[in-house]
Amino acid sequence: MSEIKKGPWKAEEDEVLIKHVKKYGPRDWSSIRSKGLLQRTGKSCRLRWVNKLRPNLKNGVKFSAEEERTVIELQAQFGNKWARIATYMPGRTDNDVKNFWSSRQKRLAKILRNSAPQPNKPQKSIHREAPPATQKVPSVEAPKLNSSAEERPLSMSQDCSSSYMNNFETTNMVPLRELVNSTSLPFEQELLPLEFTPNEKRISIWPQFPLSFPQIPLQTTFDHPLGHQELPMKLEDTNFLDYFDMGNVQVPLAPSCSGQERTSEIAVKREIMDYPLTPDSFIHDFPMDMFDYIDPLPSPSEW
DNA sequence: AATTAGTCCAACCGCGATAAG
């Protein structure tokens, strides 16, 4: 029995694989080895085809702003179902999406690490008393990374906002699904999985949204004793978590989909500031540094 | 210029689901 080859693929091997697929279609992967065409496992052949050789792949192309947004929202909805998410993204594989997401998680983890108060470093003056009228988001344990939104209770569905925060024991975060749901966006209807055909056109899935995307306020303000005049806290500020009690971060709640008010001081403030809650609102929960294309919210006069 | 740290990405592994015998 011949040895199984591993490691990087050579161009000749790719050619053999492509020929095989042309002849038999993308199936019978294990027969490639049993016929002696390649010393690769069927698994390896399939992976190579799906991730690199398949037609219409966007190899070497960075994720666009639109793709970033798609991943963010679909991850919030589906959890780490990368294959499923990839079906909404022409030219992208589950591996692409997975790699993209994990790199953003690392980026965020770094941001949070850099932002965390240093043990020996004098702390900034932080407003630690809960403002009287503020409703706290229930504290949740950060779910394990491989958890899936589909398999979790609703309240635990904020994968993307909490799963990368394993460094913290508990974190109060906006439940992403609530935020997404609060917009009453029928995701399953709006984002149709794409079927790949040889000559498929690039399908834009976003124009169907009633609102433009993304709309991150240039300066997301949070309650602070100094007031936002002195402290225009921006999420991209690497020290932004210093403004919070790290163990008990308070973030805005979006209105529930039933329309009932879920007041939080911040949410109210946002209303006052005339920032409507959009389908994109949940992206407020991310530091801007985490993504490449999160643009500032245009001023209301520009709408 | 050399070294280090950070990022990206291709490929592997393990596991569960499903099909075939």
Next chain:
DNA sequence: ACTTATCGCGGTTGGACTAAT
């Protein structure tokens, strides 16, 4: 109904590349 083979998915790893020091 049971066993085995195959496939597909998600998690992880390691090397290549780039930026920072």
